[in-house]
Amino acid sequence: MSAILQEIRQLEAARDRGDISPEDFTKAKSRLLSTVEDATVLPQANRHPPPRATARQSGTTASTAWGMLLLALCAAAVMTVLVGQLVGDITIAFTLVVTVFAAIVVAAFRRLEG
Known part of the structure; x- marks a missing residue:
């Protein structure tokens, strides 16, 4: 069978x-x-x-993604200060943190797409 x-x-x-x-x-x-x-x-x-839910129809996914972005932004500010103190150059620290933040933003919006 x-x-x-x-x-x-x-x-x-x-x-x-x-x-x-x-x-x-x-x-x-x-x-x-x-x-x-x-x-x-x-x-x-x-x-x-079944039709796929869009980001506006799926409030849970959208709020989760925006929450991730807010958390990432706060973490980016803290990381910039800490890495700037550690490295001694705020420009290098800011570049590193912006790169990490950009990766988090891309991941969040890919999650929104489904």
């Missing part, structure tokens, strides 16, 4: 990739299930993926 389920999953993957048409999928699935006793093939419902 698991071999048939595996073949059905492969057929579903091929259908989702567009390698086979929905009609070919239904025929192949019916042929596979006909080999199993007491199997009933139900009509295929239209399967459309």
Whole structure:
């Protein structure tokens, strides 16, 4: 039975990739299930993926990302002062901190995109 389920999953993957048409999928699935006793093939419902939530619709993700940005900005200010004291040159410290902050901003906005 698991071999048939595996073949059905492969057929579903091929259908989702567009390698086979929905009609070919239904025929192949019916042929596979006909080999199993007491199997009933139900009509295929239209399967459309749910629409993705945008950043404005998903308040939790947006607030998390903005919170990360605020935290990163505060950390950047503290790091600039500390690294500036350690290195002795505020310009080098600021450059290092801005680079780290830019990486955090990119990561936050990638998270917003999904």
